[in-house]
Amino acid sequence: MQKQIMKAYLLTTILVGLYSCNSNDDFVTNSTEAAAQFKVVNVTNHDGRPFSTGKLTNIPSGRYVENPGGGVMMQAFYWDVPAGGTWWNVVNSKITAWSNVGIGAIWLPPVSKAQNGPFSMGYDPTDYFDFGNFNQNGTVETRFGSKTELESLITKVHAENMQIYADMVLNHNSGGQLENNPFTGTQTYTNFTGVASGKFKRTSADFYKNAYGNNDEGIFGGFPDLAHVAPNVQDWLWKRADGVGKFYKNTMKFDGWRFDYVKGFGAWVIKDWNANVGGFSVGELWDSNVNILNDWANNANSSVFDFACYYKMNDAFDGNNLNVLNDDMMWKRNPYKAVTFVANHDTDEIWKKELAYAYILTHEGYPTIFYRDYEEWLNKTKLNNLIWIHNNKATGNTSILYTDNDEYIARRNGYNGNPGLVVYINNSSTWQERWIQTNWVNAQIKDFTGNSGWYPRTQADKWVKIQCPPNGYSVWSINM
Template sequence: MKKIKLILPVFLGLVLSFSSCSKDDDEIVDPGDDNSGEIPVEPNEPELLELRNYSSGQKVMMQTFYWDVEPRHEWWTTLSDKVEGWADAGIDRLWFPVATKGQSGGYSMGYDPSDYFDFGEYYQQQTTPTRFGTRTELEALIEKSHNLGLEVIADIVINHNSGGGKEYNPYRDKDTWTLFNEENGNASGWFNRNYENFYPNSTSPYDDGSLFYEETNLDHNQEYVQDWLWKKENSVAKYYMNEMGFDGWRFDYVAGFEPWVVKAWLDEVGGFSVAELWDGNASNLANYVEETGSGAFDFATFYKLDEAFDRHDDLTFLERDMLWKTHPDKAVTFTANHDTEKDDNEDNNISVENKMKAYAFILTHPGYPTIFYSDYENENFQAEIQQLIEIHNSLAVGDIEILHVDKDEYIMKRNGNNENPGLIIYISTGENTKRRNVQTNWKNVTLLDYSGNSTYIPTSDENGTASLEAPANGYAIWSVSK
């Protein structure tokens, strides 16, 4: 059994050794038949800790959009009505959609970038506002977010371009849509481009094999492209940060260009950064963050959650390699995003019935969790996600130990520290309530489920052993009471 363990100072009688004491793996306990260690409900019933008095030192990020958001042209104002509630819930960063004009104009989600400096102020691609609204509305949203203490993260697409004018391209010996100027998809007049700035060209006489828009795949080796993307004072990176007020970057499709590009960008302008390297191999993700200095979406965790809860229905997959295990400060964990939740995506998502268990996992484990807009705005999920965020922001502290794992049970402990008790999460995919004796860090104390999914009230003994519970096909998050 794999363990990640660090001996920490004593808190509430912290024990310095780990042992597992459990009932038979297959035993299902009827809560009414086992009163060992349980305190009858009395007038002086134990109370939950005031979580606002504790801090894990980290909050969570909100992805503020889904694919093909509606209503078109009103998204910035829609978000403006929500940011205060998100700040109150414990969010500290907002990942915005691609904010500039794409080839599809008012229908574009921004991943077909045309003009990097048109935030909804130039009439081109048959519209002035972007799908999300006008520049004025965006600037007001950024200002409001900053006033609430929220950072705003720009989605940046620098692999491919789309929506330019047609010109003869001698390197492909045919016409290509590679002319970007004031009359052709780049009304701002900044960062004009032609076939010389895309693969192949006179300085890079080869096709780099891009999967997207291969004829308009930017050549980042060119000084001109580097100047306009991140080096010049009015480059994309510096303009977004200094003029628009963005605080960081979500780099789209980084498999389409070399890692040194992201490193050079961050060396020049800094800011929070997360890369979309769609790769479920934890080692590949680790290599990328080491090479670039950027964070990365933890696709390894996403796929392990999918395999554990859906594909294989086997929680032992939660023991396997994930980016947060080696690079917790660089792993941006998630359970859903605009791509995984597309209507036509059946192979790369976590099912609705298992999604909250997946959120419980990422919001109790190391890494920087991301909440998906559509999940948070789902009235069936919102209160539960808010509670998980509060638990994450307060009690998700300390190194972890996996106390038990089998096909339908997973129990993990966060060890806490001198000032913070930490937590234990117990996930079950079984059809009945489960109980298991585990070694806690808490001696002779009453424990409560902070998720609200269990009303069971156990106590730990003088050695810190306690019988904890998980509801059928659900989870509980245990810590000490007042």
């Protein structure tokens, strides 16, 4: 096999050499066998950051390092992961492999004890300080495991130079005891004074309706609705040194937060949390209106999931109308506060996921990969390739070069010595070719996905012809 690889590599070199002597050819073909066997090596550019040479090597990539294109997040769970307290160990076993392919952060489900005990996915929180170390709600461990296993996972993530984000459910609680509620004149399940940790004890005064009002922005599922205006709630969630936020960050060592159902309370809650606690934050604001997403992100001083992008991708790739990718999205409006995604534990509507991942991993924003897409459903090798492209080539702002119902071509314009890329997405059943204008003068380029064997050279006016396979994508950059 090694001799076959070397023969393929020598053939590539000969073909490229022949091509460089023939300026009349639009392109040359190239064997992709060598590219399938080796990883692409990173060297250091003039400002000290990793930069792709496009050369081939069999040297492992090692632990995750921050690259010019930024990071990639893994949603490290799905709805109804196996119960039985094994999930933290399952995720732990995958961290090194994820780091090696370029994943920079993982997002965990809610880590504290919830009403449904060993069967809960955590979105019905009872005791924010029970990480699987108290006998409460019918179990000691959470659905995902013990506190010790969680701490081991966090330690492993940091050892691999990655970050870890906690899913925070701040809108509502569940699992309280009945008490007489003077604000409703009835009995309500709002007595949390008996939580096993003894921390963040709550009563009806801490839930709507109460002395501060009848309600806030939203109620979820009929659960008791936390009143963030109540001093006790603010103190225990984000102000106290031993409160939820600071304990999670300083003692448990979480690096950031995914905030659940932020429609249920004011953006000022997240703004205050971020000001007092710090760390990365992203809000789940389930709305396709870019104005609403952007206003919330600015008011909360937080990133937000780009639901506008999500629904446009669904319309584009499954609805066979790539023209809608010209429409406004959060990553276009505010790329530094946009977290893009193709699927998650709540919604999984896009069928042509490979095209969608090619889109978010080559465009601006902070892309998220869904656990089941990566580990179970899609081609992991292709996703790893897109992660590498994102980390090493997806730099600079974006220029859309061409769209129609079936084709989409965009250029990342590069930044600080990194040449950027051109991504070509083809939603039709046949190969497509287009002349496009790059940022590169008289430069040989190649498709870093290996889907095309062309090695075209850009002209003096930066124009070049590229191609894209049916129902697929290609990603072009300087071959150096």
